[in-house]
């Protein structure tokens with residue numbers, strides 16, 4: 001375990017005062033996040049607290065009503081009512097998302113799923129993209145699955161394809177939304193092992209997870225959200241072992257002692 005102090009790493013992403021409502025329901029109230037290069041931030045919190053919405057806002061899949069997102073200390077994308085997808089487009093080029101339910105295209109083979117983004121969105125050279133995709137698939141133990149369809153794979157294998165698909169985009173930031181929560185328990189380990197290797201390699205990531213033991217192992221910082229606000233944040237050992245806020249205490253206790 002090598003936790004680094006979030007204060008010391010060069011910032012890769014800074015999100016300030018993110019706000020998002022769906023109709024009358026304010027789902028994100030004023031979210032600030034600072035992620036250093038090479039750091040892993042684990043985002044935890046009860047169902048409905050806004051975790052997925054945060055990831056979607058960072059990725060430009062959702063347009064916040066207010067706030068700013070900046071990468072590498074570069075110019076911030078500032079949001080206001082009326083901000084368009086086009087204005088947030090730059091965010092889509094910086095991060096890649098790994099979804100809870102894999103979201104693979106069912107009518108495409110494993111390889112086609114992986115090369116789709118680099119070819120269609122990034123307009124990169126086909127031969128180069130295929131070579132990279134094959135090497136990434138080999139890395140996660142799926143070289144021989146390249147011509148199979150998602151339905152022919154186990155959930156754990158599909159999720160490893162989901163991770164390869166994100167890596168193939170060469171993003172600066174990986175966003176994982178409960179990547180193992182749809183998996184049978186015996187398949188969880190294979191996926192967590194891949195995520196741990198990526199963290200050890202220095203990938204910067206935001207990981208939404210209910211696997212607290214894993215979060216303690218890989219994260220440099222844990223952020224606990226409830227009802228659209230960050231309630232508590234800090235070093236994993238501190239947030240998980242000696243949480244300060246009553247809501248954090250209850251949440252962590254419930255997850256660690258489910259019965």
Ligand SMILES: Nc1ncnc2c1ncn2[C@@H]1O[C@H](COP(=O)(O)OP(=O)(O)OP(=O)(O)O)[C@@H](O)[C@H]1O
Nearest residue numbers: 022023025027045046047048049050051052053054
């Ligand atoms: N597109 C949408 N339209 C309306 N409401 C939405 C939409 N997306 C999310 N919400 C609402 O926003 C709130 C936060 O949702 P979000 O998915 O971010 O929570 P979460 O923390 O990821 O929960 P979970 O742990 O169950 O995945 C929920 O009340 C949800 O119903």
Ligand SMILES: [Mg+2]
Nearest residue numbers: 051052053177
């Ligand atoms: Mg969610």
